């Protein structure tokens with residue numbers, strides 16, 4: 001399915017300003033306690049960067065980290081969505097900052113990373129998630145599509161790592177989690193560019209894990225399976241039709257759990273990987289895919 005920039009309403013976005021106003025109206029001590037409460041979670045005090053946090057998995061992950069107490073800096077190109085996500089995270093008592101940045105552009109990525117580190121005073125965890133998908137037969141794919149997809153999915157991850165790692169080296173610690181895809185380990189007709197870009201970032205992850213392990217920096221990849229986000233939902237489909245299509249997608253393509261993942265399920269898996277309990281994890285490519293990578297069923301012909 002073709003990547004589209006869905007502009008679905010962001011839940012809670014409209015409520016944001018009102019709740020913030022409510023917070024400032026509280027007595028200073030109560031407001032501080034409320035803010036502190038939100039930051040008392042599993043990732044309290046941690047600084048987390050998310051590329052591509054304006055929708056889908058990145059948005060869900062930014063929200064989840066903020067709800068767990070982290071200070072979250074996220075980027076994306078769609079300014080309005082970015083501001084809405086930022087507002088609604090803050091309205092829920094979390095800390096988040098949206099920056100307009102394009103992961104294909106070196107200066108833009110540098111500005112996002114550097115600005116976030118200056119604002120929040122460090123960098124503990126980076127979720128390099130921004131990505132796009134084109135679906136086309138290989139010989140019909142244009143050079144422009146190849147460049148756009150590789151520049152977003154592979155160069156974008158390289159640039160993010162390039163500018164994140166020096167901050168982590170300085171601190172002597174850090175954790176980078178790259179959003180790959182189960183598409184990197186299985187072939188799919190009409191998705192050769194996408195699968196190739198995801199294979200490329202997995203090579204970056206494994207080599208960087210070896211390069212920076214002794215510096216206290218861990219590098220891992222999550223490989224989500226089919227996930228309900230604007231990336232896979234055809235534009236203009238009503239909710240009921242999409243629910244039906246999603247159920248069929250799961251039944252036909254997810255051999256294990258038979259259902260498509262929600263963005264929240266993938267976000268929670270990212271948080272689990274980032275948690276201290278997984279402190280010995282590096283160079284790992286972890287499928288969170290409902291069983292897709294475990295293999296295809298063998299279908300027997302009618303005899």
Ligand SMILES: NC(=O)c1ccc[n+]([C@@H]2O[C@H](COP(=O)([O-])OP(=O)(O)OC[C@H]3O[C@@H](n4cnc5c(N)ncnc54)[C@H](OP(=O)(O)O)[C@@H]3O)[C@@H](O)[C@H]2O)c1
Nearest residue numbers: 052054055056057076077078102103130131181227229231
């Ligand atoms: N959905 C799935 O089934 C699935 C499965 C496996 C892996 N993944 C991976 O998950 C990641 C997130 O995708 P999603 O499914 O959550 O789709 P999505 O809702 O379309 O999210 C993609 C995110 O990437 C951002 N992005 C795209 N190009 C960018 C650029 N040049 N600069 C900055 N940000 C950019 C988008 O923001 P802007 O448009 O605002 O820039 C958006 O926030 C991708 O890497 C995708 O390959 C998805």
